[in-house]
Structures are given as structure tokens and as C-alpha cells.
Amino acid sequence: MSALELTLRRTVMAPLYLDIISPDNLSGKRWREIGDYIVWEGNRKVKLRSLFKIEGEAEANLQDTLIEIVGDMSRARRIGYRMSGGVIRVRGHGGLYVGESMRGGRIIVDGDAGPWLGANMAGGTIEVSGSAGDHVAAASLGTDKGMTGGTIIVKGDSGSQTGAWMHSGLIRVSGSSGMFPGAHMRGGTIHIIGDCSGRAGANMRGGKIVLSGKLPTVLPSFTFEDIRSQTRVDKDNVEGPFYVFSGDNNEGGDGRLFIKKASNPQLKWCEKFLEV
Numbered sequence: 001m002s003a004l005e006l007t008l009r010r011t012v013m014a015p016l017y018l019d020i021i022s023p024d025n026l027s028g029k030r031w032r033e034i035g036d037y038i039v040w041e042g043n044r045k046v047k048l049r050s051l052f053k054i055e056g057e058a059e060a061n062l063q064d065t066l067i068e069i070v071g072d073m074s075r076a077r078r079i080g081y082r083m084s085g086g087v088i089r090v091r092g093h094g095g096l097y098v099g100e101s102m103r104g105g106r107i108i109v110d111g112d113a114g115p116w117l118g119a120n121m122a123g124g125t126i127e128v129s130g131s132a133g134d135h136v137a138a139a140s141l142g143t144d145k146g147m148t149g150g151t152i153i154v155k156g157d158s159g160s161q162t163g164a165w166m167h168s169g170l171i172r173v174s175g176s177s178g179m180f181p182g183a184h185m186r187g188g189t190i191h192i193i194g195d196c197s198g199r200a201g202a203n204m205r206g207g208k209i210v211l212s213g214k215l216p217t218v219l220p221s222f223t224f225e226d227i228r229s230q231t232r233v234d235k236d237n238v239e240g241p242f243y244v245f246s247g248d249n250n251e252g253g254d255g256r257l258f259i260k261k262a263s264n265p266q267l268k269w270c271e272k273f274l275e276v
Contacts, residue, residue, distance in 0.1 A: 002059060004031070006052040008071025014042025016051070016095075019078035023065035023086025023105060026058045034058075062086055063105075074114065080107045083124070096133075099126045100140070102150065115159065116140070121169065123150045131156030131175065139165035139184075147171070147188060151234075160197075163190045166207060170234050182209045185255060191233045195263075204248050204255035210238060212260045222247035222257060224270045231258045243267050 004026060017040040020026075026034055035049030048054065052069075059065045065086035073079065076095030080088050084104040094109035097116045104124045115133035118126050119140050132154045137147035138161055146165035153172050160178035163171050168188045176194035185204040195213035202219060210233055222245040230239050242258040259267065 003056050003066040003068050004034070004058040005055045005068045005070065006048070007055070008069075008073075009051060009053055011072075012041065012051070012075045014044075014075065016041050016073075016076045017078060018073075018076045018095075019081035019100075020048075021067065021069070022080050022083035022088065023058070023062050023067060024083050026067060027062045027065040027086065028060040029058055031055065031057060059086075074112075080105075083107075094128070099124070102126070112156070113154075117154075118147060118150070118152045120145070121147045121150045121152070125150060126152045128152075128154045128156070132158045132173075134159035134161055134178065135164060136162040136173075137166055137169065137171055138163065144184070157194065158192075162192075163188070163209075166190070172233070176213060182207065182255070185209070189233055191238070201248060201255055201257050203251050203253075205251050205253040206255050208256045208258065210242070210258040212238070212263065214263045215259055218245055218257065218259070218267070219248065221250040223249060224273055227261065227271070227274065228258065243270050 031054045037048045038045050062085040067088045070091045072092045073095040074093040078097045080099045082101045087106045089108045091110045093111045094113040096114040098113050099107045099118045101120045102124045103122045107126045109128045112130035113128045113132045116135045117132045118137045136158045139146035147169045148167045149169045151170045155174045157175035158173045158177050162181040164183040166188045167186045171190045173192045177192045177196045179197045180199045182201045185207040187207045189208045191210040193212045196215045198216045225244045228242050230237050241261045245257040247253050
């Protein structure tokens with residue numbers, strides 16, 4: 001698989017709208033043609049060639065297309081927007097809205113990603129070696145349907161409202177999470193291996209949140225159900241034991257919180273409800 005490589009030429013200070021950069025748009029295109037594409041840099045229209053040194057060629061077959069972006073993309077927006085196949089690799093910060101409305105393929109970010117990673121994602125895989133901002137896989141503003149499929153893996157931390165309005169799919173955060181993971185969740189699975197700041201699953205109606213680290217407290221609108229020795233996340237068995245809560249009862253919800261017992265001794269009071 002040959003790669004199309006875009007190397008940032010200069011420091012970018014204004015928001016940079018790069019929704020054109022996806023295998024769907026660039027597969028089969030020559031570098032000269034790609035360089036003539038117009039994007040917005042702040043309130044100015046610029047050609048891609050003025051921003052990037054463009055080398056190599058994109059494969060004609062969408063699924064074989066590999067795009068490598070080199071440089072700090074922290075000012076960029078919407079890399080991989082609505083992509084359905086191929087691979088994008090960002091060697092640096094990925095920017096905001098990476099993989100928004102993604103339907104397939106794979107995005108790899110060798111660094112951090114900003115807010116709204118995988119917003120409205122429907123398929124494919126996103127892997128971030130660093131941390132991600134707020135609203136991972138959440139619903140875009142003005143909508144009530146977030147992630148509906150696919151997988152997001154964040155090796156570092158995630159911000160607040162990870163998986164808000166999520167309907168399906170998998171989010172795995174190796175670090176810690178901010179407030180309100182799984183808010184308004186309808187389905188799918190969130191696994192936070194580190195600590196959670198609080199209010200996990202607020203207003204959730206379905207889905208599953210697995211918290212392997214510490215959670216300060218469980219919302220009072222959740223009901224303690226059981227203690228489980230392990231639970232399943234995708235194809236993996238995650239060892240517990242876990243305190244299991246259902247809710248959010250304020251929404252008539254049937255979601256589940258799996259909270260690791262060893263990390264949360266403050267929840268030992270739950271065990272008295274299992275005594276015969």
C-alpha cells in the first residue's frame with residue numbers, strides 16, 4: 001500500500017477546515033490535482049498546496065488508500081469527515097472533529113485529539129495514542145443521536161461527556177474520564193480503565209458503562225442489582241468483581257453501570273442488600 005503524504009509547511013493560527021481530506025475524496029487522485037483543492041483557513045480560501053507539501057499518490061482503490069498527515073493539526077477540523085474506507089494516519093495532534101460522521105475505514109492519531117472525536121460516528125475504527133477532548137463520540141450540537149457504530153480507542157484520557165447520546169458501538173479509554181460519561185446513552189459500550197470524575201450514565205436509557213477505576217459516587221437515580229465476577233467488553237472478558245447498577249430511573253432507563261469493587265471501597269454498603 002503506497003501512501004499519500006501531506007506534510008504541513010507552516011504554522012497555522014486560524015481554524016483550518018480539512019473535511020476534504022479523506023480516502024473517499026482523494027483515492028485515485030494525483031498530487032497535482034489534490035494540491036489544487038480549496039479549503040478554508042479562518043475566513044480565507046487557500047489551496048492545499050499552500051498548506052502542505054504533497055508527496056506520493058493515493059491508491060485508486062478506496063480500501064487500499066493510505067493518507068499520512070505530518071504536523072500539528074490542533075487547529076484543524078473534520079479530518080476524515082464521512083469517510084467510508086481506507087486509512088488516515090495523523091502524525092501529531094489530530095485537531096477537532098476527527099472522524100466526524102465516519103462510516104468505515106480507520107483513523108490513527110499519533111498524538112492527542114481535540115473535542116468531538118468521532119462525533120456521530122457510524123462505523124470504522126479510530127485509535128488515539130494520546131488523550132482526547134470533550135464529547136468523544138457524542139451527538140453534534142442540535143442533534144440527539146451520537147455514535148451508532150464502530151470503535152474508538154483512546155490510550156490516554158478523555159474529557160467530559162464521553163459517549164453522550166451514544167446508541168451503539170464501543171469506546172475504550174485507557175486513562176481517566178471527565179464528568180458525565182454516557183450521558184443520555186441509549187446503547188453501546190463504554191469502558192473507562194482509569195478513574196471517572198463523576199455522574200456516569202446520567203439520563204441513560206440503555207447501554208453499558210464499565211468503570212475499572214474510581215467513581216466518587218453513583219447517582220441516586222440508579223438501583224444496585226448485583227455483584228458480578230467479570231463482564232464482557234466487545235470480545236474481551238474484563239475481570240472484576242463489579243458492583244452492578246441499573247438506571248437511570250429518572251428516564252425509566254435500563255442501562256447498566258459496572259463499577260469495579262477493588263477501586264471503590266466506598267460502595268461496600270451495597271453488599272448488605274445481598275445478605276440473606
